[in-house]
Amino acid sequence: MIQTQEQLIENALLYFKRGDFSLGYRTLLDTALNTDSEEIFKKLLAFIEIYEKESSEDKSSLLSSFQECATEISKIKIEPQSGLGETILKAEKITKNYNKGRFILGPVDVDLKKGDIFGLVGENGNGKTTLLTVLASIIKETSGRLIYSFSSDKKDSYELLSKLVYIPQRTAVWYGKVLDNLKFALVHHHVKGEKNDLLVLMMVARFGLWKYKDLKWSELSSGYKMRFELARTMLRKPEIILLDEPLANLDILAQQIILEDLKMMSKSAVNPIAMVFSSQQLYEVEKISDKVIYLRNGKPSDQLNLEEKENNALIIELDSENERTEIEQVFVNNELQKLEFNGGVYILYFTKGISLNDVLIIIAKNDLKVQYIRDISKSTRRFFVY
Amino acid sequence: MNFINKINKYLLENYPLIWNTRLVWMLGVTFLVHILFFIIGYSAANELNDLKDHYNLSSFYEDNAVYYNVLISIFILLIWIVFYLRNNAFKNIYQVSKGFLFKQFLLILIIFFLSISQYFSFKQGLVTKIKSDFDWEQIDADIKTFNKSGLFLVQNQADYQITEKKYPEPFPLEVAYADKNNFEDNIDSTRAYIKFEGSYYQFYKINPKFYQDKNEDFYVDERVFLEDVEVDFSIRDVKDVSAFKEFIKPSLFNYSKELFHSGQDSLAYEDQLKNHQKILENKDESEIKIALKNFLELADKYEISHNLDVDRWFELINYQPNYFLKELINTSPPNAYRTSSSTKSRYYDDIPFSETLYVELKNTNYLFSNIHEAYFINSKIEVLFVYLYCAFILALLLFIFKTTNLKNIILAIVASLVLIILIVWLMSATKNLSINSEYRAYILMTFMSFLVLLISFVSYQLYWKKIVISISWSLALFASPIFFLFSCLTIIRYLHQQHLDLYPKEYDYQSDFEIWFSKFGFWAILLISFLTVYLYSVYIRKLKARPA
Numbered sequence: 001m002i003q004t005q006e007q008l009i010e011n012a013l014l015y016f017k018r019g020d021f022s023l024g025y026r027t028l029l030d031t032a033l034n035t036d037s038e039e040i041f042k043k044l045l046a047f048i049e050i051y052e053k054e055s056s057e058d059k060s061s062l063l064s065s066f067q068e069c070a071t072e073i074s075k076i077k078i079e080p081q082s083g084l085g086e087t088i089l090k091a092e093k094i095t096k097n098y099n100k101g102r103f104i105l106g107p108v109d110v111d112l113k114k115g116d117i118f119g120l121v122g123e124n125g126n127g128k129t130t131l132l133t134v135l136a137s138i139i140k141e142t143s144g145r146l147i148y149s150f151s152s153d154k155k156d157s158y159e160l161l162s163k164l165v166y167i168p169q170r171t172a173v174w175y176g177k178v179l180d181n182l183k184f185a186l187v188h189h190h191v192k193g194e195k196n197d198l199l200v201l202m203m204v205a206r207f208g209l210w211k212y213k214d215l216k217w218s219e220l221s222s223g224y225k226m227r228f229e230l231a232r233t234m235l236r237k238p239e240i241i242l243l244d245e246p247l248a249n250l251d252i253l254a255q256q257i258i259l260e261d262l263k264m265m266s267k268s269a270v271n272p273i274a275m276v277f278s279s280q281q282l283y284e285v286e287k288i289s290d291k292v293i294y295l296r297n298g299k300p301s302d303q304l305n306l307e308e309k310e311n312n313a314l315i316i317e318l319d320s321e322n323e324r325t326e327i328e329q330v331f332v333n334n335e336l337q338k339l340e341f342n343g344g345v346y347i348l349y350f351t352k353g354i355s356l357n358d359v360l361i362i363i364a365k366n367d368l369k370v371q372y373i374r375d376i377s378k379s380t381r382r383f384f385v386y
Numbered sequence: 387m388n389f390i391n392k393i394n395k396y397l398l399e400n401y402p403l404i405w406n407t408r409l410v411w412m413l414g415v416t417f418l419v420h421i422l423f424f425i426i427g428y429s430a431a432n433e434l435n436d437l438k439d440h441y442n443l444s445s446f447y448e449d450n451a452v453y454y455n456v457l458i459s460i461f462i463l464l465i466w467i468v469f470y471l472r473n474n475a476f477k478n479i480y481q482v483s484k485g486f487l488f489k490q491f492l493l494i495l496i497i498f499f500l501s502i503s504q505y506f507s508f509k510q511g512l513v514t515k516i517k518s519d520f521d522w523e524q525i526d527a528d529i530k531t532f533n534k535s536g537l538f539l540v541q542n543q544a545d546y547q548i549t550e551k552k553y554p555e556p557f558p559l560e561v562a563y564a565d566k567n568n569f570e571d572n573i574d575s576t577r578a579y580i581k582f583e584g585s586y587y588q589f590y591k592i593n594p595k596f597y598q599d600k601n602e603d604f605y606v607d608e609r610v611f612l613e614d615v616e617v618d619f620s621i622r623d624v625k626d627v628s629a630f631k632e633f634i635k636p637s638l639f640n641y642s643k644e645l646f647h648s649g650q651d652s653l654a655y656e657d658q659l660k661n662h663q664k665i666l667e668n669k670d671e672s673e674i675k676i677a678l679k680n681f682l683e684l685a686d687k688y689e690i691s692h693n694l695d696v697d698r699w700f701e702l703i704n705y706q707p708n709y710f711l712k713e714l715i716n717t718s719p720p721n722a723y724r725t726s727s728s729t730k731s732r733y734y735d736d737i738p739f740s741e742t743l744y745v746e747l748k749n750t751n752y753l754f755s756n757i758h759e760a761y762f763i764n765s766k767i768e769v770l771f772v773y774l775y776c777a778f779i780l781a782l783l784l785f786i787f788k789t790t791n792l793k794n795i796i797l798a799i800v801a802s803l804v805l806i807i808l809i810v811w812l813m814s815a816t817k818n819l820s821i822n823s824e825y826r827a828y829i830l831m832t833f834m835s836f837l838v839l840l841i842s843f844v845s846y847q848l849y850w851k852k853i854v855i856s857i858s859w860s861l862a863l864f865a866s867p868i869f870f871l872f873s874c875l876t877i878i879r880y881l882h883q884q885h886l887d888l889y890p891k892e893y894d895y896q897s898d899f900e901i902w903f904s905k906f907g908f909w910a911i912l913l914i915s916f917l918t919v920y921l922y923s924v925y926i927r928k929l930k931a932r933p934a
Contacts, residue, residue, distance in 0.1 A: 094878040140933040155680050157931035162481045175472035180398060188400045236480070342730035 002115050005034055005078040009070050016066050021059040025051060026264070028069060029206040033199075034270040035076040041198040043072055048205045062211035078363070079271060085113050087149060088274045089135065089240055096130050105130045105298040107144060115272035117263065119289035121282055121380050127298040128278040129169070129244050135276060136242045139350030150239050163240040171229050174217035178228060180210060181217060186235040200235065207261065209229040213303040218360045223254035230261060241265075241276035248286070255284060263288045282381050283374075293379040301383060313337070314350040315361060317381060319372040330366045331359075345372070398588050398636060403486070406473050412466055416500035419458055420507040420757070426451055427511025431519070434689050437756045438749040449785045455504045463501050467784065470494070479930065487923035491785045498784075499777035505769070511781045516760035522649070525757050529646045535681035536645030537638050537662050538674070539745060539785055541715050542738050545643050550634050552642035553659040557624045557844055559589040560802050574619035578626035590622040592835050636737060638709035639666055648754035649762070666923060673931065685745065692745040693719075702743065711737045716744035773910050778915060782863055785919070790856045798860035805861070821908050825883075830877040835869035846925065852934050859922055859929075866918040867911045874903050874910075 008031045016024030032044045047069050051062060097108035099234070105127040112118060120128050133139045139144070150163045174181050182200045191199055204213045207227040212220055220228060226246055233241060246262070249254045264277045279285045286292055294301035320327060326341055327346060333352040350359070356375045363370055374381075397405035404410060430451070431437055475482050540546065550556045564586045573579050579588040591843035633639050641662065646654060665673055678696045684697070685692055694715070702713055716739050787795050812830055818825065841859040842865075844850075856927075881897035896904075903910075 075695045134933075137931075137933045156484070156927075158479070159481060160933045162479045172478070182471070183398050183477070184402055184406070184475065185480060188475050188482055189401060190481070192400050194399075197395075 002072045002084065002272060003169035003269060005031055005269050006074070006078065008034075011205075013067065013070055013135060016059075016063060017347060019058075019060070021057075025059075025262070026067070026206060026208075027071070028066065028233070029202065030264055030268065031073050033270065034078055035073060037076055038195050038198055040073055040076060041195075041202050041315035044069055044244075045198065045201055048201075048210065049148065052205070052210045053163055058323065067135070079129060080269060084115055084272055087111055087113050087287075090145075090147045090149075091135060091141075091155065092145040092147070094134055094141040094146060094259060096127075096134055096139070097142045098130070099135065100108050103127070105134070105255035105295075106300075108293075108300050110135065110276075110293070112240070112274045112276065114274050115267055116291070117266045117276050117289050118276040119292040120276060120295065121280070121285055121292060126295045128297075131293075131295065132242045132244050132276065132278060137161060137165060138166060148240075152239075154185055162236070163238055164240045164242070165233045165236060166242045167229055167233065167244065167246065169248055174228075176216060178215055178217055178220065179204070179213050180380055182228075182235060183293065184234055185232050189236050191235075202236055203231045203274065205236075208257070222249045223258075226250065226254075226258060229259075230258070232264070234265060237271060238273060241273055241275045241277075243275070245278055245280070246278050247281050255281060259284055292380050294383050296383065301380065303346050313352045313377070314354050314356065314359070315377045316350070316356070317372075317374045317376045318349045318370065319344065320346065321369040321371065330362060330368060347376075388469065403490060403493065405720060405787065406470065406475070407497065408469050409493055409497065412462075412497045415462060416497075420504055421502070423451070424511035424514075424668065425502040425506035425911070426454070427513075428515045428913040429516045430508070430512055431756075434753060437516070437753045438754060438897070440756070450509055452505075455502075456507075458504045463498070463780075466497065466501075470784075471788070474788060476930070477929075481575065484924060487785075487789060487927065490919050491919050491923060493780060494663040494784055495777055497725060498781045499774065500792040502777055502780075503773045505773070508660070513760040513889070516757055520757050520760075521692070522757065522761045525754065526649055528687070529650060530658075530755055531680050532684055533645050533650070533654075533658050534661055534800060535677040535895070536643065537641040537666075538699065539645065539715060539747075540638075540703060540711055540749075541717050541745065543636055544878075546636040546638065546640050546671060546711055548630070548640050549642040550642050551630075551633065553663055555631075556589075556627065558590070559591060559625055561592070562588040562622075564580075574624065575623060577619075577622075577624040579624075580628055580631055580634070582631055587634060588622070588624060589627045590594075590624040591622050592642065593623040599925070600683050632708050635708075638703065638711070639663075646751050646754050648751070648758035649715065666709055671700070671704070675700055676819065688750055690745065690747055690750055691719075694743055694745060694819070700741065700808075702740065713737065714739045716727070716740060719744050721772070752838060778912070786860050787925075789865070790860065793855045798857045801857055802861055804865075805834065805838070825864065825876070825879050828872050828879055831872040832869060832876050835865040835872065838865035839869060849932075852929060852932065855929060863915075863918055863922055867915045870914045871907075871911055874899075874907065880901060910923065 001058055008027055012024045012027035012031060014024070014125055015021075015027060029048075032040050041087060047062075047065050051059065052064060065378065089112040091108060091110040093107040093109060095104060095108075097104050097242075107342070108131060110118070121129065122128050130139070133143045135146070137148075150160055152160065152163055153306065162188075183196055186196050186200055193277065201213070207230055209224060209227055217225070217228065236251060243262075244283060246258055248260060260275065262275060266273050318327070324339070324346070325339060327348075328336070330346060331339070331350075335354045336348060337351055338349040340347040340349075348359075359385065363373075393410065394405065397410065476487060544550070549558075549561050551559075562572045562574075565584070569575070569586055573586045574588060577588070579586055581587075641905060642659060644650060644658065665677065675696050678694075678699050682692070682696065682699075686691075698717075702715065703709065705712055714737055720739065720742060766815060783795075788799070809830060811826060812834075816826055816830065838858065838861045842855070842862040844854045845858050877902045878897065881899060885892065885895045885897065
């Protein structure tokens with residue numbers, strides 16, 4: 001859901017007031033970036049200086065300054081982005097053959113619109129990176145059609161490609177200072193002089209790199225390297241971003257922040273971006289994605305007829321201290337079709353008609369010792385079975 | 387540091403290409419280095435002897451300056467390359483304009499040229515110093531004075547024999563020499579000849595008309611001719627010079643050399659010859675003594691070591707009326723070890739060297755040539771060509787690396803080695819073809835470079851693998867000027883051959899095209915090279931956007 005600038009400002013104030021300082025702060029910075037105004041940037045940077053120096057976790061003392069900034073930002077009228085929801089990347093029946101046909105990706109259809117986030121999941125070696133690199137026009141598809149509809153009227157293939165950013169799992173190595181590299185990226189996208197400086201600093205603050213801005217890239221940890229990559233990407237004002245495993249090697253907190261940022265970037269009121277990213281973090285991917293593409297042996301889930309097989313019945317992932325026989329006994333009379341044990345958790349398949357709440361009641365009644373339970377009827381998790 | 391950071395920040399935020407190439411800093415550093423070399427050059431001529439050590443202002447290469455230059459250049463360039471390669475807008479697909487890459491190439495070319503061309507500053511320093519120390523008019527007058535007295539500096543017997551005589555008319559003449567045994571072989575007895583002290587001499591000029599008819603294939607030095615058994619007398623335009631018969635003996639009258647040439651024209655030379663003739667004919671002792679005195683004064687001025695005084699010297703040469711040589715002056719102090727040598731006369735016995743007297747001219751001619759060069763031949767265009775092309779090749783290699791990758795560079799080097807081996811093999815394999823070797827080499831090089839250009843074109847059009855395309859393009863950057871060069875050489879050779887087929891004697895014929903090429907060929911090649919780099923920079927951008 002794409003939010004307007006007014007809604008974002010309201011949200012920022014709300015988050016800050018109720019103590020979600022970081023989220024409020026980042027949302028406010030987003031609204032400031034939406035204005036593209038040097039005056040606003042200068043005001044915000046003054047606030048950022050104070051905010052970043054505040055060592056206490058409770059930043060409620062900064063509320064008045066925060067509100068002032070929000071008021072200033074709200075004075076600037078933002079024109080909503082036109083062309084929202086229009087298809088920007090359409091892949092029709094694309095395939096890619098490797099090893100003389102030993103591995104075949106696809107055929108895959110993708111219809112990606114501005115503001116869309118697609119998640120790409122699947123076991124290792126099933127074609128996620130291949131699909132991303134084909135979509136990124138880095139490798140050529142064997143068959144099918146790939147159509148980009150960038151808003152730019154430039155015909156030059158190089159310039160069109162510069163509107164598309166692919167971030168590989170192993171990001172490029174950068175030399176020199178964080179700030180210099182970001183400025184160098186921005187200045188090539190026609191933002192020069194003082195505005196270059198201001199915008200880069202804003203982006204540095206937005207992606208939590210403020211304390212590290214004077215460091216060299218090589219001195220950053222992997223989580224901050226990914227933030228640096230996102231900041232650099234955003235400065236380029238791309239229309240499509242393709243990310244290969246952006247969450248790999250990140251701790252759980254960093255993963256959540258990056259995911260949140262991805263969502264905020266994609267759903268921006270001013271510059272909504274079409275995004276495809278691959279990850280092994282199924283639930284996190286599903287939480288923020290508009291659509292999840294599951295790949296097995298190069299084929300997407302809709303071609304594997306997996307959904308039809310399941311007939312839309314309830315599937316549950318369960319971790320329990322109880323023995324398998326005990327669990328089977330509890331559910332055997334309650335429409336349990338199949339029970340699988342894989343990787344330390346149970347997968348329970350029910351017949352149509354039974355709901356998660358029914359299952360919870362049964363568990364409670366039978367006093368099963370549950371450590372974890374999740375409805376995976378709609379999740380791609382259900383495909384990851386032996 | 388703050389100042390440097392401020393400038394860097396400004397450049398980065400406004401002129402990323404200049405920031406990335408570190409142009410400002412490189413201009414600054416190379417400027418300082420050039421100043422340093424100017425100072426080194428300026429101080430390379432502190433003493434007269436410094437200018438006697440090297441010819442044509444070449445002390446840069448003969449002293450250690452060239453090593454400093456190479457070391458400093460490598461040091462500066464290595465540091466620069468490390469910084470320059472840190473950022474790459476093109477490889478990261480930042481929005482760069484179509485002309486961006488070519489501009490980048492021009493900037494790195496400038497940086498390379500400035501980093502390796504300290505020679506010019508060195509030379510300018512040397513020239514400035516020479517000009518401040520010496521006034522050419524004075525030097526010119528001194529050279530003329532030296533040359534006036536030069537004939538009395540009897541150091542080399544060969545300079546005083548009749549074959550060297552250039553004045554008066556009909557000299558200079560060729561001489562055929564014979565004794566009784568080979569009289570018939572070498573002397574045309576039907577025409578004038580001289581018998582002198584038991585030997586026979588015939589003086590003549592070579593008749594150019596007959597000469598060409600007789601010697602179609604190659605030029606033959608007439609003196610070599612003399613030693614051949616079959617001498618063709620028809621090419622001799624014999625002169626009767628029996629009036630000069632006495633001068634078959636080494637004499638001051640025969641001396642026709644210029645002691646120092648620098649800056650002297652043919653008029654000055656004629657004056658000198660007339661003057662020599664006059665001074666000897668007049669037999670004016672005081673005039674000769676003045677000439678000797680002038681010489682000795684200048685010798686002291688130019689730090690020429692000697693132990694002559696006017697009287698002893700006069701005594702040595704004053705053998706009137708024919709001024710035959712009796713004794714030679716040594717070219718170095720004779721007491722140390724006798725190194726004086728004189729080119730032996732073919733026609734007359736050796737004349738002994740003085741036991742004591744010497745004049746050590748050493749390389750005083752270098753001194754004058756250096757001063758003359760400093761004033762009149764300031765820089766040679768060929769040197770500029772060499773430096774420019776070195777910078778061009780270095781800049782091109784770095785540019786290829788900047789726009790492709792290490793793998794491409796390594797494979798391109800391997801491919802070029804394979805090409806070279808192939809060319810060498812083809813050269814030897816086509817040996818038996820009935821085309822002369824030079825022509826064959828030209829055609830082969832033209833063909834091979836054309837092949838590289840063709841592959842680079844076809845590979846792009848037919849969507850071959852990207853690595854193949856970029857390797858062939860890397861080679862094409864070098865193949866394109868080579869193709870042009872060898873096409874031109876082939877055409878020149880062809881036109882020459884065509885002309886020789888019609889006019890077999892005109893070996894020296896130069897076609898209009900050849901004249902044009904020798905004048906503008908370098909610039910044309912350079913232009914082609916730039917054009918190729920421009921095309922490369924446009925198309926590598928397209929290639930970058932193409933999926934693999």
